[in-house]
Amino acid sequence: MNETLDVLIAGAGPTGTTLAIDLVRRGLAVRVIDKAPHSFEGSRAKGIQPRTLEVFDDLGVLDDVLAGSSDYPRLGIHLGPVTLPWRMFRNRERSTAIPYPNTRLMPQYHTDSVLHDRLDQLGGRVEYGRELVGFDQDGATVTATVTGDDGPERITARYLVGAEGGASAVRKHLGLGFLGETHDQDRMLIVDAVTTGLSRTRWHVWPGVRGRFVGACPLPHTDLFQWMIRLSPDEEPPDGEEAITRRIRAHTRNRRLAVRDIRWRSVFRPNIRLAESYRRGRVFLAGDAAHVHTPAGAQGLNTGIQDAYNLGWKLGQVLAGADARLLDSYEAERLPIAAGVLGLSTKKYEGLAKLDPSSLRRGQDEQQLTLTYHGGPLAPGDGDRTSTLEVGDRAPDAELPGSRLFDVYRGPHFTLVASGPKAAAASAELDWPAAGAPLRRITVDARPGFRSSYGVEGDTLLLVRPDGYLGHVATHDFLESTRAAVRTMTPGVAG
Structure with a gap:
């Protein structure tokens, strides 16, 4: 008979891997499966917020993240022959309370790689090519059916966490509603490619009519740019170096620009959705499986990592014998945070279409340092406090x-x-x-x-x-x- 795991995690992106690292370092028996044949290869979510840097410090990956990332470059907003410089972030000096005050830029494939390496160091590993296709649960365990090249496998665990993205099979199997909307006519082509004719000292943006724009962000420590091309409702996304180059030149009016060596390409549709619940019995949702955002404000990846960081210690405590009601606090603390972040990222994204300068600015709200669980089940509002902090607030450095x-x-x-x-x-x-x-x-x-x-x-x-x-x-x-x-x-x- 197969041994019962402590936790089975579906999804090996930043959320699932963060959770796995936290659980494995607590000495728990964990498996991480992912239906993809290999690790993610695109730049997609590339902003790492200060609070996430603090999580990475705790998990032992901060040095690698800082070495593989950079500060955000200034924007270069191209308006005909004029290029307007614009600072998205106001870089701040580190302080006693906030040692990592600035958002870092790092492509998602590198974030994944750093986290996977850390999991390997701790004795864990990601099992690729293994897809969760169903599960049953009772009062003590969850038994999942997983398929792979070697056929189906039944895996029994005390808890299951779905962290496999917006199309989460775990969420669908639970029958949980994913409330919100998908803008099918609002599509963005994302391309990672080597680019000629463009300076790497700026994040270039070419605004257009009716909210159309083209952007190119230099990815640190590579020769790549991440291109963002907002498509017209009836436009067929260009494919291949020549077609994408023609599309970029048509919008920018710059004949010197050209892409080559395309490493990754994807068509993105803004989803703004929130799961009606983060938990059913012994099964939990985290990251994009629970909430999906627009790309504006670099919130999705960071919010998912915070989900995992919140859930990990609670699972560890309950598995060690703490009252199972502790796990109720996961949804109570994290769902309101995701709802607020959804509103923030949606507002920023809608502002891009209106060329609203505030949509290009990033500040304290995005950095997630002021998020609090005050008033939640673990932080009642009637307790003692200091002159600046109350229960549920982030504990600063000193x-x-x-x-x-x-x-x-x-x-x-x-x-x-x-x-x-x-x-x-x-x-x-x-x-x-x-x-x-x-x-x-x-x-x-x-x-x-x-x-x-x-x-x-x-x-x-x-x-x-x-x-x-x-x-x-x-x-x-x-x-x-x-x-x-x-x-x-x-x-x-x-x-």
Whole structure:
């Protein structure tokens, strides 16, 4: 009889692989399957937001991501003979609280590669050419039917996660509605190709009438551009180097431009959809399987990675014996975030058609650093807070003697941060279960960087969740209030 897995993941894109990395580093038995014959080869989702960089820091891939990416180039908006320079992002200096303040540019195939390499290092692997075609679940397990070159296989797991994109077979098998719309007449041709006659110092944009435009973004550390050609409703997408070159020249009026060595080509239709639920029983949805966005604002890939980061530690805790109701908080925390992001990316995309300058700007909303779970099931609104933070907020970085808080947070554990003698005493007295994610304790003196990042004004005890959000804040009743919060997220605490 086949061994029962902890988690089966369908889909090996950034969302599924992030989840796999987080689960494998917790010592769980995981399989990742993908129906594609090999890893994704296109540049598609290429913006990596600051909050995602923090996730990558925790997962051990940040150095590779920074080495393989670049800051976003300035736009060059071509208006006839005039080229207008335009800065999409205002580059910010790193601060004590935000060590990675700027969005990075990296083609999706490279993001996938970095994540797959990390999964391999941890002893996991992606099984390509294996398609999930159905599943059944009961109160204890999910049994999936998977097909491949060697025939069908039945895989039994305690949980199944569908992270296989907007056409998710898992979501369809669950019968969950995918609410929203698809603009079939609004299509964009995306092409990765070597290009002659174009400077690599700009992200070039040629606006056109009725919202048509052509854009070319240089992909870092390659000789490629990602071309974006918004098609007319009845236009047949050009195929091949000569046809695509003719289409680009017809729009730009620049006879020097030419594409060659096409590496990837796809026709994109804007989908704006949100699953009616992220969970049914022991089956979950994450990433594009749960929500699909327009490409504006670089939100889809990043939101999916945050889904995985939110779900991973909760699955680990419940598998270790925590109350299964902890898993209800996944949808409660993540679905409202996706709904807000859908509205943001849709507004940006619609602004492109109107040549609205604000649609070209990117700022704090897109960077996902201010997203909060406050008011959700793990962050009730009636608890203690600091002058700047409340339960459910992102835990910022802060400098420590010889290190920083993010160094302490890195890893699949909770962290208890005590400031002041009363908080330190409560921290030392708090019992922690042997099962599930461990606890790391640290006492921080009231140095200016920590005070300003965390708004701490007196004795304060902070419980930081494994995904870097505040799970509890205590400014009085330190021990009992923290124990109560811990019980909602762990297998059980003595005392």
